[in-house]
Amino acid sequence: MSTTARTLEGKHVLLIVGGGIAAFKSVTLARELLARGATVDTLMTDAGQRFVGAVTFAGITGRAPLTDLWDASFSGELHVELTDRADLIVVCPATADLMAKAAAGLANDLATAALLCAKSPVLWAPAMHTRMWDHPSTRSNIAALRARGDLMEGPVVGALANGAVGAGRMSEPTAIALAVERALSPRDLLGVRLLVSAGPTHEALDPVRFIGNRSSGKMGIAIADAAARRGAEVTLVHGPIAIRPAHSSVKLQPVRSAREMQDAITALRDVHDVIVMAAAVADYRPAEVATQKIKKSGETLSIELVKNPDILAGLGSWRGEAKRPVLVGFAVETTDLVGYARKKLERKRCDCIVANLASDGFEGDDNVVTIVSADGEDALGRAPKSTVAGALLDRIKALLKTV
Numbered sequence: 170m171s172t173t174a175r176t177l178e179g180k181h182v183l184l185i186v187g188g189g190i191a192a193f194k195s196v197t198l199a200r201e202l203l204a205r206g207a208t209v210d211t212l213m214t215d216a217g218q219r220f221v222g223a224v225t226f227a228g229i230t231g232r233a234p235l236t237d238l239w240d241a242s243f244s245g246e247l248h249v250e251l252t253d254r255a256d257l258i259v260v261c262p263a264t265a266d267l268m269a270k271a272a273a274g275l276a277n278d279l280a281t282a283a284l285l286c287a288k289s290p291v292l293w294a295p296a297m298h299t300r301m302w303d304h305p306s307t308r309s310n311i312a313a314l315r316a317r318g319d320l321m322e323g324p325v326v327g328a329l330a331n332g333a334v335g336a337g338r339m340s341e342p343t344a345i346a347l348a349v350e351r352a353l354s355p356r357d358l359l360g361v362r363l364l365v366s367a368g369p370t371h372e373a374l375d376p377v378r379f380i381g382n383r384s385s386g387k388m389g390i391a392i393a394d395a396a397a398r399r400g401a402e403v404t405l406v407h408g409p410i411a412i413r414p415a416h417s418s419v420k421l422q423p424v425r426s427a428r429e430m431q432d433a434i435t436a437l438r439d440v441h442d443v444i445v446m447a448a449a450v451a452d453y454r455p456a457e458v459a460t461q462k463i464k465k466s467g468e469t470l471s472i473e474l475v476k477n478p479d480i481l482a483g484l485g486s487w488r489g490e491a492k493r494p495v496l497v498g499f500a501v502e503t504t505d506l507v508g509y510a511r512k513k514l515e516r517k518r519c520d521c522i523v524a525n526l527a528s529d530g531f532e533g534d535d536n537v538v539t540i541v542s543a544d545g546e547d548a549l550g551r552a553p554k555s556t557v558a559g560a561l562l563d564r565i566k567a568l569l570k571t572v
């Protein structure tokens with residue numbers, strides 16, 4: 170089973186729950202944020218508490234929600250303390266009323282006082298009827314909030330509380346959690362165009378059969394997502410895989426065979442600053458592809474295979490002495506990890522090879538990799554693929570600075 174990457178480890182999120190039907194989805198948002206490693210403080214408006222019980226948030230976040238600006242049992246200034254420790258405030262659902270109050274700078278309850286006291290970014294997840302969303306007051310309040318740097322996630326067009334369809338439906342909790350990730354990640358890869366390949370290739374034998382491998386594509390997808398979070402423009406060329414990147418900004422280009430992958434990458438290589446070959450490309454393909462299904466006959470069946478193009482080696486020779494794009498390869502080995510990786514680094518003329526033992530990470534969520542480059546080896550130890558992706562992107566960022 171796949172686990173959520175702990176992209177918000179050490180982060181403190183203040184979740185303000187406004188009064189709207191979509192408040193029930195803020196419970197799922199709290200879970201999504203916790204699963205990513207965040208600590209979540211919940212602040213509920215009076216109206217928010219009419220839609221969801223405070224006990225629900227207490228049970229899920231392990232922290233009692235805060236509701237009252239006038240809570241005498243609290244000795245300090247609640248709105249100040251709450252905002253002091255928040256790395257981000259997310260308002261979910263963000264009602265027209267809350268946005269209007271924040272735009273006007275009102276502070277007559279705990280939520281609005283906290284918003285006026287905010288020192289962290291504020292992310293609004295609006296939810297309301299289309300007519301409220303379209304109203305000139307709401308439009309100008311949103312423009313005012315945006316102008317001061319507040320972030321918006323949604324709303325989307327979809328079914329509203331009363332069953333009508335229109336703009337104003339709150340974004341789904343996963344999309345809001347991804348917006349939180351983006352808001353809390355360094356945007357240090359803005360402007361970088363990164364092409365990453367992922368997954369296996371399928372080499373057809375006949376119309377119904379192929380030769381493939383067990384690559385899940387998780388490593389390449391983790392790289393695509395981590396880069397998108399950090400602001401890169403990402404294209405993912407992927408073989409047949411069951412999973413997709415979480416970030417919708419990642420452009421997808423599906424392929425099946427090694428030769429299709431090579432064609433896709435060749436067409437895109439000129440406009441990218443970085444190419445990461447995380448795909449498990451088949452080294453060989455059947456010499457002939459039968460046009461009809463191969464029928465069962467003798468006791469044995471031999472299939473002649475011919476070599477596929479080596480896409481990474483091709484990129485290495487195409488780049489020649491130039492330093493761009495940065496080229497990263499992967500190597501899965503069963504013995505002499507660093508020795509084989511170093512040979513691949515030289516043969517394929519790339520900048521680094523991310524090497525791991527087949528026993529350590531082919532299908533799982535973790536990996537144990539060593540990054541091998543001309544400078545030496547960097548053994549990362551066992552880590553989730555999202556962490557490996559982050560470390561690799563740090564390395565790539567350093568390489569981009571030197572070229």
Ligand code: CTP
Pocket residue numbers: 427446447448449450451452477478479480481482497498499500501513
């Ligand atoms: N690769 C590629 N094209 C191929 C095969 C591999 O671009 N036809 C890339 C992979 O995406 C990976 C790297 O090359 O980044 C290493 O692949 P690997 O299969 O380990 O290398 P090979 O040269 O095929 O060596 P081996 O004999 O170990 O299979």
